Amino acid sequence: MNESICVLPCNGLDKCAGDLSRRVALELTQSEEVELICPVLLNQNKTRYEKALAAGDLTVIDGCNTRCASKLAGDLDLAIKEKVNVSDVAKALDIKLGVEIRDDQDTQAVVREVLEKINSSAAEQTESEFIEPDSIEYNTFSHGKFIFKVPQSNYFFNENDCWVTISGNMARVGVSDYVQQNLSDILYVDPPEIGDKFEQFDDLGSIESSKAVFEIISPVSGTVVAVNVSLNDAPEQVNESPYEKGWLVEVHLSDFEEDQDLLHDCPAYFEFLQRKVAEIDV
Amino acid sequence: MITNKIGVISCSGEECLGGTISRLAVRKMMEELKPGMVSTLCLPLFIAGDGGEREFAEKYPTIAVDGCSKCCAKRAIEKYSNKVAGSVDVAEIIGEVKALEKPLSTRNVTDEHMEYVNKTAAKTCEIFDDILIKSI
Numbered sequence: 001m002n003e004s005i006c007v008l009p010c011n012g013l014d015k016c017a018g019d020l021s022r023r024v025a026l027e028l029t030q031s032e033e034v035e036l037i038c039p040v041l042l043n044q045n046k047t048r049y050e051k052a053l054a055a056g057d058l059t060v061i062d063g064c065n066t067r068c069a070s071k072l073a074g075d076l077d078l079a080i081k082e083k084v085n086v087s088d089v090a091k092a093l094d095i096k097l098g099v100e101i102r103d104d105q106d107t108q109a110v111v112r113e114v115l116e117k118i119n120s121s122a123a124e125q126t127e128s129e130f131i132e133p134d135s136i137e138y139n140t141f142s143h144g145k146f147i148f149k150v151p152q153s154n155y156f157f158n159e160n161d162c163w164v165t166i167s168g169n170m171a172r173v174g175v176s177d178y179v180q181q182n183l184s185d186i187l188y189v190d191p192p193e194i195g196d197k198f199e200q201f202d203d204l205g206s207i208e209s210s211k212a213v214f215e216i217i218s219p220v221s222g223t224v225v226a227v228n229v230s231l232n233d234a235p236e237q238v239n240e241s242p243y244e245k246g247w248l249v250e251v252h253l254s255d256f257e258e259d260q261d262l263l264h265d266c267p268a269y270f271e272f273l274q275r276k277v278a279e280i281d282v
Numbered sequence: 283m284i285t286n287k288i289g290v291i292s293c294s295g296e297e298c299l300g301g302t303i304s305r306l307a308v309r310k311m312m313e314e315l316k317p318g319m320v321s322t323l324c325l326p327l328f329i330a331g332d333g334g335e336r337e338f339a340e341k342y343p344t345i346a347v348d349g350c351s352k353c354c355a356k357r358a359i360e361k362y363s364n365k366v367a368g369s370v371d372v373a374e375i376i377g378e379v380k381a382l383e384k385p386l387s388t389r390n391v392t393d394e395h396m397e398y399v400n401k402t403a404a405k406t407c408e409i410f411d412d413i414l415i416k417s418i
Contacts, residue, residue: 010326015324022295026386036296037296038354040293041296041297041354066330072330
């Protein structure tokens with residue numbers, strides 16, 4: 001955890017998960033380096049917290065998937081350093097929270113787990129073995145006011161608009177230009193854990209804008225060896241450079257030859273995307 | 283008789299003890315004093331604009347229970363929905379100095395705090411009953 005952090009819980013009152021977000025936040029503020037941010041006062045008077053937000057990283061604790069605290073941070077253009085969703089943590093622990101606010105073994109376990117998530121530093125990642133190409137050439141097409149770009153070669157795409165590019169047995173995964181334009185300003189990237197093993201089309205984290213959350217569907221199978229930590233401070237790189245600086249996850253491939261059968265190469269994806277954009281009339 | 287058609291919104295309560303009291307008072311009202319008769323609206327959800335909270339407060343009388351004189355809940359309701367049907371300021375019940383003490387986790391709440399909760403809940407129930415009588 002950084003020396004100074006601001007904690008923004010959702011503080012919901014009508015569900016147990018919202019109440020737990022508050023309990024976690026209050027536990028965290030036992031430390032002098034943590035400033036608790038009241039979501040409602042923040043909405044009403046942002047200047048009240050300007051100093052604290054300028055000095056510390058922002059951790060957001062959402063109670064449920066309505067993500068009120070995240071949305072508030074997004075609406076106010078606050079950069080989120082870390083984010084935890086109480087309901088997701090409870091689900092992973094196989095605990096049903098429900099509506100009733102309670103203080104029992106289950107809710108205490110959820111609070112402990114959320115605190116641990118926030119306090120634990122990211123796993124060490126080794127230096128990248130991925131060799132980046134010198135330059136990437138793009139093809140583009142326009143539709144209305146939008147211009148979409150797709151690399152000319154060395155990228156492969158699934159139909160969920162996630163890409164993979166290969167360097168030996170290593171690969172990088174990201175989202176297409178189409179995804180970033182749909183989401184608009186990316187506020188937060190929720191990467192998988194280093195060491196996670198996954199199959200093709202498994203969920204590989206998510207990215208989030210003030211408009212929506214996009215689940216990253218992995219185009220390949222493998223093991224996570226690195227995540228793009230520069231996105232912690234600059235998630236907008238996904239918007240600015242979706243195929244290069246905005247890569248999301250680096251993986252050790254397990255069977256790319258087989259995975260490739262279900263992927264589009266660049267020319268095929270270019271055509272696929274043209275059809276898709278025309279059909280949904282973006 | 284209307285049931286479940288009066289809303290109560292507590293302030294979010296992270297700035298001060300008054301906020302802790304307002305939250306507990308609204309829970310007490312909902313669970314013990316007026317069970318099944320009151321709809322508790324989630325203020326963060328209300329501000330986010332999801333979940334039908336704003337529409338509820340536009341259609342039905344809604345009471346704001348605020349922890350201090352900043353009156354975040356009352357202001358939010360009036361900004362996004364409608365005039366409040368009634369409002370409670372915990373600071374007026376327990377005193378400004380006390381209300382502005384640090385917020386508490388519910389597990390650290392003492393008998394003294396529970397007395398404040400009871401008074402705040404009773405005041406909110408009074409307003410609730412008045413609204414109910416007028417609506418008949």
